[in-house]
Amino acid sequence: MTDKLAILGGTPVKETPFPGYNTITDNEINAAVEVMKTGILSGYVANPGPEFLGGKWTLELEEEFKKLFNCKYAISVNSATSGLHAALAAAGVGPGDEVIVSPYSMSASATAAIMCGGTPVFVDIEPDTFCLQVEHVMAAITPRTKAIMAVNIFGLPADLTSLRKVADQNNLILVEDNAQAPAAKCAGSWTGTIGDMGIFSLNRHKTMQCGEGGVVITNDKTLAKRLRMVRNHGETVLPEWGDELRGHEDIVGYNYRLTEVQAAIAKPQVQRLHELNDHRIKLADYLSTQLQEIDFLSSPKIREDCTHVYYLYPMIFHPDKINISRDRFIEAMKAEGMPVSNYVRPLYHIPLYTNKCGNHPSYDPSKNPVVEKLWKETMIVTPICHPPLSKEDIDLFVNAIKKIASSSEML
Ligand SMILES: Cc1ncc(COP(=O)(O)O)c(C=O)c1O
Structure with missing residues (x-):
């Protein structure tokens, strides 16, 4: 390695890409093959019989979730996006209702x-945990508010204890x-169990995945x-199951059904969740220790009485401690072969909101100064703690940071 920065033509700290994210083992492969051999790739039928609730593997996956999180019901769906929609639909959110969200x-x-x-109402977030700021949530409640959507962002629980109280006091979901x-803890409870509903993703990038x-x-x-009605055309079972489902005639059902193959792949991932999280936590703790020497980057804060499971590792960049901007630093890190980026553009900048939701006053960027600053100047996220990466990879990451810091006047 030479000291010349890669962005200026020097040799990168990492000349070949890091290995891609992959947690699929023989267990997942064998389970998928087992389902394929049965020829029954989905267990669902939208009629009033046992198949309304899915097949063998989706039911087994749901049992795993119930066992792991010690909860009464688990409803598998074909994405977290479907799950979020199903949750709000189940809560009865409809036209004119507001949902407070980060x-x-x-x-x-x-x-x-x-x-x-309904209408999403955005409120600004806490500057060090990046989750909903509870005082802002309280100030945003109106007679139209139906639900609070707390996002446990990057792997850290939101202030769920306070949000639970606010929701109860105001009769909100x-x-x-x-x-x-998944499997972060807040005041002794699993995330996902403090809200009235908790939604998990099994997409290809998540800690547990089945595609x-x-x-x-x-x-x-x-x-x-x-x-369950939202998941599988629930209106179709109403005539026969009328007594059981009385009062739920408002539900429009969708096809949010998970296939048997996906469920079979997800099951061993759920069984391994703590192991998958431990890998991330170990590397994140190691990186946080290394970052103590670096004054222009802060490691993530962990909320009191909570654990962090590091879906991503967020760092705050301090532009006053180094003579380059966050964006230039990201470019220089990428040139050194390091996986870093800004996080998402604040959602109210997406034209959908101004065009479709009546341009709610909360979409004004000046009402969300914390998010604006993170987006424009200070947030950096990295997946460097994902399996199969190792402590040696974290060392390379820290070497790249130090290399850039020591030559930043050249940038
Ligand atoms: C916070 C959050 N919510 C929801 C989703 C949507 O998940 P899915 O891709 O399973 O629909 C994601 C996925 O990236 C996410 O990170």
């Missing part, structure tokens, strides 16, 4: 409200978008029933 998340956290005909924080998929967990029998 603007600093993946698009579906907010579009779920639009899919129900609390939904946890837990796509990024595409999702699961909604809840302890509420009525919500579970409504979730």
